[in-house]
Amino acid sequence: MTTAVLPIPPRLAVRAELRSVALAGNPNSGKTTLFNALTGLHQKVANYPGVTVERKSGRCLLPGETVATEIIDLPGTYSLIASSPDERVTANVLFGRQDQVRLPDAVVVVIDASNLPRSLYLVTQLIDCGRPLVVALNMSDIAARRGLVVDHAALERLLGVAVIPMVSHHRRGLADLMQALTCARIPTRIAWPLPQALLTQMQVLGAVLGTDAGGIGGTAHHLLIGDLEGELGNVAMTHAAALAEASRALAAQGVDAVEADITARYRWIDTVVEQVVVRQPSAERRSLTEQVDRVLMHPVLGLVIFAVVMALVFISVFWIAQPLMDGLQDGIARLGTFITAHLADGPLKSLLTDGIIKGVGSVVVFIPQIAILFLFLAILEDSGYLARAAFLMDRILAKVGLHGKSFIPLLSSFACAIPGIMATRTIENRKDRLATILVAPFMSCSARLPVYILLIESCFYPVLPARYQAVGKGLIMLACYVLGIVAAGSIAWLFRHSLLRREVRSSFILEMPSYKLPQFSEVARQMWVNSSKFLTKAGTVIFAFAVLLWAAMYWPRLPPAQERQISAQVAAAPSEDQHITLHERIADAQQSAQISQSYAGKFGHAIAPALAPIGADWKTGIGLVGAFAAREVFVSTLGIVYGVGDTDEQGTGRLSAQLQRDHRANGLKVWSPLAATSILVWFVLAMQCMSTVAVVRRETGGWGWAIAMLVFMNVLAYVSCLGIYQIGSRIWGG
Amino acid sequence: MVTATTPGFTLDHLAIGQSATVRTVHGTDHIRRRLLEMGLCPGVVVEVLRRAPLGDPIELRVRGYLLSVRGDHARQVELQIVGTT
Numbered sequence: 063m064t065t066a067v068l069p070i071p072p073r074l075a076v077r078a079e080l081r082s083v084a085l086a087g088n089p090n091s092g093k094t095t096l097f098n099a100l101t102g103l104h105q106k107v108a109n110y111p112g113v114t115v116e117r118k119s120g121r122c123l124l125p126g127e128t129v130a131t132e133i134i135d136l137p138g139t140y141s142l143i144a145s146s147p148d149e150r151v152t153a154n155v156l157f158g159r160q161d162q163v164r165l166p167d168a169v170v171v172v173i174d175a176s177n178l179p180r181s182l183y184l185v186t187q188l189i190d191c192g193r194p195l196v197v198a199l200n201m202s203d204i205a206a207r208r209g210l211v212v213d214h215a216a217l218e219r220l221l222g223v224a225v226i227p228m229v230s231h232h233r234r235g236l237a238d239l240m241q242a243l244t245c246a247r248i249p250t251r252i253a254w255p256l257p258q259a260l261l262t263q264m265q266v267l268g269a270v271l272g273t274d275a276g277g278i279g280g281t282a283h284h285l286l287i288g289d290l291e292g293e294l295g296n297v298a299m300t301h302a303a304a305l306a307e308a309s310r311a312l313a314a315q316g317v318d319a320v321e322a323d324i325t326a327r328y329r330w331i332d333t334v335v336e337q338v339v340v341r342q343p344s345a346e347r348r349s350l351t352e353q354v355d356r357v358l359m360h361p362v363l364g365l366v367i368f369a370v371v372m373a374l375v376f377i378s379v380f381w382i383a384q385p386l387m388d389g390l391q392d393g394i395a396r397l398g399t400f401i402t403a404h405l406a407d408g409p410l411k412s413l414l415t416d417g418i419i420k421g422v423g424s425v426v427v428f429i430p431q432i433a434i435l436f437l438f439l440a441i442l443e444d445s446g447y448l449a450r451a452a453f454l455m456d457r458i459l460a461k462v463g464l465h466g467k468s469f470i471p472l473l474s475s476f477a478c479a480i481p482g483i484m485a486t487r488t489i490e491n492r493k494d495r496l497a498t499i500l501v502a503p504f505m506s507c508s509a510r511l512p513v514y515i516l517l518i519e520s521c522f523y524p525v526l527p528a529r530y531q532a533v534g535k536g537l538i539m540l541a542c543y544v545l546g547i548v549a550a551g552s553i554a555w556l557f558r559h560s561l562l563r564r565e566v567r568s569s570f571i572l573e574m575p576s577y578k579l580p581q582f583s584e585v586a587r588q589m590w591v592n593s594s595k596f597l598t599k600a601g602t603v604i605f606a607f608a609v610l611l612w613a614a615m616y617w618p619r620l621p622p623a624q625e626r627q628i629s630a631q632v633a634a635a636p637s638e639d640q641h642i643t644l645h646e647r648i649a650d651a652q653q654s655a656q657i658s659q660s661y662a663g664k665f666g667h668a669i670a671p672a673l674a675p676i677g678a679d680w681k682t683g684i685g686l687v688g689a690f691a692a693r694e695v696f697v698s699t700l701g702i703v704y705g706v707g708d709t710d711e712q713g714t715g716r717l718s719a720q721l722q723r724d725h726r727a728n729g730l731k732v733w734s735p736l737a738a739t740s741i742l743v744w745f746v747l748a749m750q751c752m753s754t755v756a757v758v759r760r761e762t763g764g765w766g767w768a769i770a771m772l773v774f775m776n777v778l779a780y781v782s783c784l785g786i787y788q789i790g791s792r793i794w795g796g
Numbered sequence: 797m798v799t800a801t802t803p804g805f806t807l808d809h810l811a812i813g814q815s816a817t818v819r820t821v822h823g824t825d826h827i828r829r830r831l832l833e834m835g836l837c838p839g840v841v842v843e844v845l846r847r848a849p850l851g852d853p854i855e856l857r858v859r860g861y862l863l864s865v866r867g868d869h870a871r872q873v874e875l876q877i878v879g880t881t
Binding site: 145324458616 | 799820821824825827828830831832833834835837838839840845846847848849850851852853855859860861862863864865868869877
């Protein structure tokens with residue numbers, strides 16, 4: 063071996079306290095499991111300032127320390143020369159240039175024993191980085207199954223830093239690792255077998271830059287291999303001439319610094335692997351993962367299984383969640399009844415029952431679905447199937463300018479756009495991610511479903527020929543979903559050819575990780591973290607809008623004289639339905655009159671002129687105001703407007719009947735199939751969900767994209783509805 | 797079949813089950829760097845395992861692990877010798 067390894071210096075007698083330790087490693091290296099094992103429940107998740115990268119940190123008391131050390135779980139990375147925001151954060155923390163994060167006192171790099179060469183590439187960069195380093199050799203069990211035994215003592219000797227063998231999901235080796243951390247050493251520099259030409263130019267450029275800049279891992283080395291992050295960018299600008307001169311000299315000798323640097327590291331790694339890995343000849347030739355992939359990635363069978371898996375996930379999200387949602391709604395309704403029975407009429411009672419309890423209700427009703435969705439996402443990711451899904455879907459999505467990794471976020475958006483948008487964080491390229499975020503809300507979410515059902519039942523069911531009613535209903539529902547998908551595809555394509563044109567090529571260079579059984583604790587943790595994020599980020603917005611909406615419908619109050627007049631009118635009119643008492647009918651009629659002259663009602667009347675061209679009137683206007691809290695509130699708001707009270711199970715039927723009966727001054731139906739089509743299209747295409755807007759703002763790091771999305775979706779929806787209603791009414795006459 | 801080095805023979809032309817040695821990776825952008833960093837550097841043996849249903853991306857075995865890349869990335873990877881299946 064040409065690369066001399068210096069003897070390990072003796073352990074330092076006196077050392078500074080360890081205030082923070084960073085965990086680095088490739089994605090899928092088991093880094094997060096190790097982080098969880100080290101920190102237990104003492105974890106904090108925040109964001110790094112200015113970027114949507116999660117900052118996960120926790121505390122751990124290391125042996126011999128009196129104060130707990132902060133453990134930072136850095137985003138998984140393949141290289142310290144970043145190619146995504148996640149990787150940039152990792153590199154910035156390790157080089158001490160991340161805002162508000164102090165340079166870690168020691169670094170643990172988690173490496174995958176079953177994937178040693180590529181893991182060691184990051185280690186070579188960390189050795190250059192020059193922070194005290196400990197190597198956690200993880201997944202030896204998987205490596206052993208493939209007939210690979212890693213001699214960790216030999217590896218320790220060759221790397222010049224402590225190498226601790228561990229199986230992090232069994233907590234094996236944890237105590238050794240903690241012990242090793244307390245005496246972590248700065249690794250000795252290793253002379254990667256770089257070509258002489260590159261070494262010479264590093265020296266030449268280094269001499270221009272200043273002392274110590276010309277060595278391996280020095281400033282000149284960074285600049286020549288194109289690492290221009292942080293301060294390095296400024297240095298490159300100041301010394302642009304010298305840098306250009308060195309690059310020219312290299313090119314003249316036919317040396318490409320990037321390729322030479324990476325190749326040299328891998329050449330060094332190859333010699334190390336040769337010395338530390340013992341191959342057992344008895345082991346299976348094809349790994350278990352490859353055998354499974356022969357089925358799961360089969361061109362035909364793989365797609366069939368993929369479709370089945372996705373369908374199962376999707377169906378379970380709805381089916382498992384349904385009883386839970388019903389139970390929750392039941393509980394909320396009971397709470398409302400209890401308060402109704404124990405409080406005197408007035409604003410306080412109304413605020414509690416119609417404002418707060420209903421507001422909480424409209425948030426919690428989503429939780430079972432969201433939690434189950436996050437559970438499946440965690441299982442898909444933890445098992446290794448997520449990467450396969452991206453592989454299978456990339457070509458189709460790339461055609462409209464999206465990415466294989468866009469698939470799962472888009473699928474999740476059929477339940478709710480918020481978890482979908484949150485799941486886009488795995489997409490590295492910013493423009494790919496933005497395009498996915500911007501089209502995710504076109505997927506028909508579960509909050510639209512009650513609206514679709516109401517309108518299809520009320521407005522199309524009666525006009526369909528009896529034999530085709532069931533099929534017809536299904537087809538209209540399907541058309542709504544397809545319209546959303548087509549809109550998403552077209553808009554994504556449009557964005558990619560205009561605003562989001564790529565200045566950097568989109569890439570798909572994805573490791574297919576080994577399959578593993580998802581770990582219960584990790585999956586449960588992910589589900590918990592994401593669901594509580596949904597509650598705090600989206601739930602608060604939904605709740606706030608529900609309470610605001612209540613106030614807008616409660617005030618101003620109907621004058622008492624008018625209330626009395628309504629009761630007299632209702633009492634005089636014959637009852638249409640024997641099941642409803644006179645008292646209830648009066649209450650419903652008063653509520654209807656109340657909402658009509660409330661602030662929300664006034665707003666509905668005010669926007670009526672704008673709604674007329676798309677076939678809707680002021681009553682729909684009030685419903686649309688309600689939909690801003692959450693889309694399904696449209697149904698209950700319309701129920702109040704039409705004087706059928708709260709739309710429980712029978713209520714929807716009564717509301718349907720009322721919608722059928724509602725006629726315009728010219729005798730035409732308000733809810734003709736054409737008008738209903740227009741409103742359905744509105745619900746497919748429009749952005750009404752304020753919590754989605756809030757989450758988009760957070761995930762894109764500003765109001766710009768959130769507001770742009772709000773505007774373009776609603777303009778698109780309005781123009782589409784306008785076209786449908788205006789053309790349709792000329793053909794069929796409204 | 798083993799043949800002499802074909803200039804311009806790139807990874808996207810390799811059939812499923814075939815393997816070959818990487819000669820160089822073309823290009824100047826971040827994708828080239830990442831391909832190299834993922835271990836696709838000169839001298840390494842790469843095997844094509846499968847193609848996605850629509851022919852793209854392709855899955856490779858390189859340095860003992862599985863890596864997927866799009867066809868237009870594979871076009872940047874020039875190969876040395878075509879190995880037998």
